[in-house]
Each structure stands twice: as C-alpha cells, then as structure tokens.
Amino acid sequence: MAKIEVRNLSKIFGRRPKPALEMLKEKKSKDEILKETGLTVGVNRATFDVNEAEVFVIMGLSGSGKSTLVRLLNRLIDPTEGQIQIDGDDLAKMNDEQLREVRRKKMSMVFQKFGLFPFRTILQNVEYGLEVQAISKEERHQKAMEALKLVGLEGYEEQYPDQLSGGMQQRVGLARALANDPTVLLMDEAFSALDPLIRKDMQDELLDLQAKMQKTIIFITHDLDEALRIGDRIMIMKDGAVVQIGTPEDILMHPADDYVSRFVEDVD
Ligand code: ADP
Ligand code: MG
Numbered sequence: 001m002a003k004i005e006v007r008n009l010s011k012i013f014g015r016r017p018k019p020a021l022e023m024l025k026e027k028k029s030k031d032e033i034l035k036e037t038g039l040t041v042g043v044n045r046a047t048f049d050v051n052e053a054e055v056f057v058i059m060g061l062s063g064s065g066k067s068t069l070v071r072l073l074n075r076l077i078d079p080t081e082g083q084i085q086i087d088g089d090d091l092a093k094m095n096d097e098q099l100r101e102v103r104r105k106k107m108s109m110v111f112q113k114f115g116l117f118p119f120r121t122i123l124q125n126v127e128y129g130l131e132v133q134a135i136s137k138e139e140r141h142q143k144a145m146e147a148l149k150l151v152g153l154e155g156y157e158e159q160y161p162d163q164l165s166g167g168m169q170q171r172v173g174l175a176r177a178l179a180n181d182p183t184v185l186l187m188d189e190a191f192s193a194l195d196p197l198i199r200k201d202m203q204d205e206l207l208d209l210q211a212k213m214q215k216t217i218i219f220i221t222h223d224l225d226e227a228l229r230i231g232d233r234i235m236i237m238k239d240g241a242v243v244q245i246g247t248p249e250d251i252l253m254h255p256a257d258d259y260v261s262r263f264v265e266d267v268d
C-alpha cells in the first residue's frame with residue numbers, strides 16, 4: 001500500500017462546478033472551460049501514489065496547480081471530485097477531529113515565505129508548531145530544541161528571525177515542521193526564495209536529513225534542476241493535470257511531450 005493514494009482528484013474554483021467537471025471528462029482545455037463557464041480548473045483528474053519515505057517532487061510552471069494540490073492533500077481546501085487516501089484512510093470520510101489529527105501528527109507544511117513570527121524568538125517560533133498539542137511545556141521545549149539541532153541551529157534559540165539569513169530562516173521553518181515528527185512533510189516552493197548557492201546548500205541538507213529521517217516528502221518546485229537533484233520521483237503538471245511521473249532519469253531520457261522537453265532543454 002502506498003503512503004498516499006490520489007485518484008481522479010479535481011478542484012474547480014467557482015460556484016456550480018459540475019459543468020466544468022463534465023468538460024474535463026470531454027478533455028476540454030482549462031482555457032476553453034474558463035471561457036465557456038467562467039470557472040478555473042485548479043487540479044484536473046490527478047491520479048498518483050506517493051510511497052513511504054520517498055522524495056516525491058511535483059513540478060510545473062506557475063499556475064499549473066501545484067499549490068492547489070498540496071492544499072487538497074492536507075484538506076485546507078476540499079476536492080470538487082476524487083479521492084485521497086493516507087495510510088489507507090479516506091480523507092473525505094474523516095470528521096474534523098480526525099482531520100486535525102492528520103494535520104497534527106501526520107503532515108507538516110513548510111512554506112516559501114517561511115511564515116515565521118518576527119516578534120518571537122527562534123525557539124518560540126519552533127515551539128509554536130507544538131502549541132496545539134496537549135504536551136507539557138518541558139516536552140515542548142525539548143522537542144523544539146531537538147528539531148533546531150537537527151537543522152543545525154543550535155545556539156540560535158534566543159535570536160529573532162530578522163537576525164538570521166534567508167537560508168537560516170528557512171531552516172527554522174523546517175525545524176518547526178519537523179518538531180512534531182510528522183510522517184509526511186509538504187514543502188511548497190520552500191527553497192524558491194533563496195539565493196541560488198544557499199538554495200543548493202539547503203537541497204543538500206534536506207537530502208542529508210532525509211537519509212536519517214526517512215520521511216515521506218512532497219516537494220513542490222517550478223525548477224527542474226532542483227527536482228532532478230532531490231527527487232526520487234518527479235511528477236510534472238500542466239494546467240492542473242498530471243503530464244508525466246517518473247524517476248529523474250525517465251524524465252531526462254524520455255520526456256512525455258513538448259512541455260516536458262522544454263523543461264529538460266533548460267537544465268544546466
Ligand atoms: P501553482 O502553485 O502551480 O503556481 P496554483 O495551484 O496556485 O498553481 O494555481 C492553479 C490554478 O488555480 C491557477 O489558474 C490559479 O489561478 C487557480 N487558483 C488557485 N487558487 C485559487 C483560488 N482560491 N480561487 C480561484 N482560482 C484559484
Ligand atoms: Mg504555488
């Protein structure tokens with residue numbers, strides 16, 4: 001059984017989405033659907049599995065549906081149609097309490113804009129991720145310290161975010177996500193705002209960490225270089241739809257269509 005199983009998942013933005021769903025089945029394009037119905041296709045009948053402990057990269061141009069897809073995965077938004085199973089449990093059938101449990105224990109999210117509180121210390125920022133849990137202050141402190149150590153930020157606990165570089169701030173974001181020891185880590189363009197060199201360092205660090213942690217990581221990027229460096233498998237999206245899923249070698253050697261080829265040509 002795969003860790004996450006997604007079947008025929010669609011998200012249409014706008015009221016009364018039924019006609020748009022029908023048009024998707026007729027293979028009409030996102031543009032046509034927008035023109036005819038005024039509805040926006042976020043995700044178009046996506047089907048894929050994510051395996052335990054793999055780095056699964058979702059790649060595509062801006063607007064291709066990557067962020068919508070991760071928001072569906074942790075149910076920040078509801079699908080218009082389709083299924084998502086995590087560890088065999090159907091997300092759609094869960095009540096609010098079970099969903100909170102999934103978000104708290106199974107999935108953590110790392111954002112591009114770090115999402116740190118400027119007036120809280122690094123330690124407080126990391127502890128924040130644990131505040132919703134019913135654990136003691138001491139345990140919270142200990143878990144936060146462990147997470148900071150994991151990302152190499154020991155000694156920075158009492159500093160404030162703006163005293164740290166972009167790369168270090170993103171490590172704080174990562175520590176916060178890791179503090180509650182999730183099994184799935186969702187990273188939406190987490191490194192996209194970093195300078196190229198720092199970005200490469202962070203990619204290496206994530207891979208080093210992953211060798212120890214063995215999380216299931218869903219990593220979103222619009223950059224094929226980054227996807228190839230860190231992905232065990234890469235899923236390429238266009239206009240909300242899945243275009244290709246494969247290993248880095250598959251993607252490089254056998255691009256599924258012109259859209260993928262164009263990414264491959266840009267790789268340096
Ligand atoms: P990506 O993350 O790949 O850049 P998004 O998932 O953000 O793409 O967007 C996919 C499509 O869905 C885009 O056409 C975008 O304009 C649209 N979209 C995303 N969120 C909303 C929303 N809340 N309301 C309406 N349209 C949205
Ligand atoms: Mg996005």
